[in-house]
Amino acid sequence: MASQQPLILQKPLDQTLSLKEYRRLGGYEALNKVLKAYTPQQVVQTVMDSGLRGLGGAGFPTGRKWSFIKKEAPFPRYIIANTDEMEPGTYKDRLLIQHNPQALIEGLIIGGFAASAEKGYIFIRPAYEQGARILEKALEEARQAGLLGKNILGSSYSLDLVLHRSAGRYICGEAKGLVHALEGKRPHPNIEGHLAGEGLWGQPTIVNNTETLSYVPSILNNGPEWFQNLARSNTAAGHKIYSVSGRVRRPGCVELPFGTPLCEIIEDQAGGMQPGYEYKTCLPGGASTRFLPKQHYAIEMDFDSLARLGHGHRFGTGSIIVFDHKTCLVGAALNLIQFFARESCGFCTPCREGLPYLRDLLRRIEEGDGKDEDLPALKSMAGHLSHAYCAFAPGAAAPVLSLVEDFREEIQEHIAQKGCPFRQDFQDGQENSH
């Protein structure tokens, strides 16, 4: 039986755990153990054995990422927590840092030890200024307690942690873009060279998602098998913070085993749909995943289950945006593309030109000027975005492709009726929401 016990989210969620409270819950025991009895390679192996995967969307195995920094790699080395989180619908890291900042700090120190890093950063977006202030306080508490700085807990390991405030741009969440941003350069992505070899200032660097790092202490505390066994599905490991938003009764974040069925998360945790609304679809993992057709309502929420559906379905960040039967998906896709078109760094042509083109097509359809030939044009242009330089544009295309492939009739209705068939319902819905 998988554990339902939260690991990094304790109750009540709207309070910040102090260092004292975190320690009472077993916090920093893992760091103490690591510094006393582990080599960096043993830490990497433990995390690798646990099956922990990157929770920022890509799902890359964390231990493997850490193993890319070889023993003979040059110094200095860096570790960075990515708290940029700008994907619409995704807000798990905000809740996490406001509620349990010490879990992130301990995870960063252990990850830093594994990489033999001497300096670490928490890269945070400006919309999370409240969280940044909490982290500043938490970092100071940790410093005062000898958990940061020179000779941590009396060991030979030293790590300096810096909170780096960003000025806000979606592409900063991409690892190389983030590194450029930290270097005070324009944060364009760069797919050449690996961060483990050429990261911050050209030195070996690890960039991990905030949630991913926050799970590291509990893995070292309880062992890799324990973490593996927390998941409900066979091919996944551990827990996950699912953030649920949209037309549900109780939107919020909840920590559950990987592989918890979507229907359980929506109904049991988020209280089901708001009165008068029926479930139509969801984006299961944030704005750059596909709309999930209704027949998959009971799917196990993990990386492999979504990937097995094929057609580009992805688990993403596990941030579920729920759409009801009165909400227009053409309008939703238009909103998403407007966001991505605005946030594109403009570095490469498919993204710079393709996203505004898609936006204009969707806008025409939504406003009643759509034509039959717009449908194949949407599909073809969204498909071309896979030729962009980085993953930003293909991610942006995902909801549009699923709109064309799985909810085609909504587009056709717009074209046939020369307008949005949901508009009246939609307006009614908005009035009800206030």
Place this chain on the structure above:
Amino acid sequence: MLPEETLDVLRQKITITDHPRELAVEVMFALQKHYGYLNDEAVQEGAGLLNLSPLEIEELATFYDFIYRRPVGKYCIHVCDGTVCWMFNHQSVLDYISQKLDIPLGGTTEDGCFTLLPVGCIGYCDQAPAMLINGNLYGPLTPEAIDAVLKELRDKQPPQKEDR
């Protein structure tokens, strides 16, 4: 010119940091806080502090969502137009604030107190529709909640020291 006290703090940080360029955003925020926005003088000053060219500061300033190269009010109201806020009619929030302050989207009130801007998802999706004002999150928004926030902020100008 930045106040001597702020300059001292920044210069000290720049001196002890291995790569001063890392402080580019922090320096821009400090300048923006002092001048109200990143004016030409601030661009020059930032470049001088960091030993960069004004063009290098300019290319950063024009890239980021929260650095303003034109004057803004003391409080920048960023209304979230992310997907979840869209679902909960962020447009009605924009319209309401626009009407209440008598400014269009992108406009600043005559007294220089408020600027109204759109922003991509602010990560407050569980409280949609939501907005961000000088680093503080507000939601779920209703006309009453908006009225209360605007009144509170108008009553306490200038912004508190820690606000950006």
